Amino acid sequence: MFYQKDDEIPGDGSTIEIDYALQKRCQVNLVQLRTYYDAHRTLAPGGVFTAVELLSEKEADGDSMSYVIDGSIQCAMPLEPTTPERPPDGSVLLGYDVADAGPISGLANCGYTEQQARDLRPVWAQALNSFGLLKSVEEAIRFREICDRRVAEHAPFWIYALWRLPIK
Numbered sequence: 001m002f003y004q005k006d007d008e009i010p011g012d013g014s015t016i017e018i019d020y021a022l023q024k025r026c027q028v029n030l031v032q033l034r035t036y037y038d039a040h041r042t043l044a045p046g047g048v049f050t051a052v053e054l055l056s057e058k059e060a061d062g063d064s065m066s067y068v069i070d071g072s073i074q075c076a077m078p079l080e081p082t083t084p085e086r087p088p089d090g091s092v093l094l095g096y097d098v099a100d101a102g103p104i105s106g107l108a109n110c111g112y113t114e115q116q117a118r119d120l121r122p123v124w125a126q127a128l129n130s131f132g133l134l135k136s137v138e139e140a141i142r143f144r145e146i147c148d149r150r151v152a153e154h155a156p157f158w159i160y161a162l163w164r165l166p167i168k
Contacts, residue, residue, distance in 0.1 A: 015043045029083045030165065049165035050094075051087050052103075054079070054158060055137065067101070067156050077101040077158075090166035095133025096140040097162060098147050100154040106147035107132065110154065120146075133162060 018036065027033075030049070037047055054077075056065060064076035098106040107128075112120070127139040134140045140159045148155040 016040045028080045030088065031083065034167075047167065049167060051082075051091070051163040051165055053087065053161040053163065055096075055140075055161055056158065069155070075101070087163040087165060092164045094131050094162040094164055095129045095135060096137060097133055097160045098140055098144045098157045099160055100151075100157055102154070103158070103160065104154060106143065106151065106154075106157050107134070110147065110151045116150075131162075 016037070022032075022036065030051075033049065037044075037049075041047070054065070058065060058067075060079055061076065063081070064078050066074065066076045069075055097103075099109075100106070104110060124143065127134055127136075127143070129135050134143060137159065144157045144159055147157040151157075
């Protein structure tokens with residue numbers, strides 16, 4: 001629903017202009033996001049708030065999540081503290097995605113050939129919900145393993161929970 005101040009108005013339905021620095025603050029602070037949205041609600045009266053939560057078996061290293069690529073190259077994904085830390089009461093879990101640190105989705109954006117799509121569809125169709133997201137963490141773990149092998153240049157893949165947040 002927001003687009004950056006210096007960008008052209010996008011064709012994705014975003015209707016509320018926002019300064020880049022303010023957008024970065026609002027992405028991690030739900031109170032600031034709601035305040036800004038409320039001041040501009042008439043431009044997008046049907047706005048939907050969503051949150052993306054990184055799930056990992058690994059512990060964060062302070063403000064980052066360390067990982068290794070190509071067997072020896074140490075990398076880190078920056079983590080920003082959020083307010084609140086967890087999706088608030090009344091949030092609805094939409095499902096799980098598997099993506100690289102980019103985050104490029106292993107479900108939708110990793111260049112499936114027609115043959116790969118035909119092979120994977122019957123195996124995974126029942127694991128997807130009406131949003132095209134994985135229904136359970138267990139299915140996300142299994143699909144992450146496939147993505148790590150199938151698209152090794154993007155590995156490791158991570159599991160993200162996607163939430164719809166209450167407007168108020």
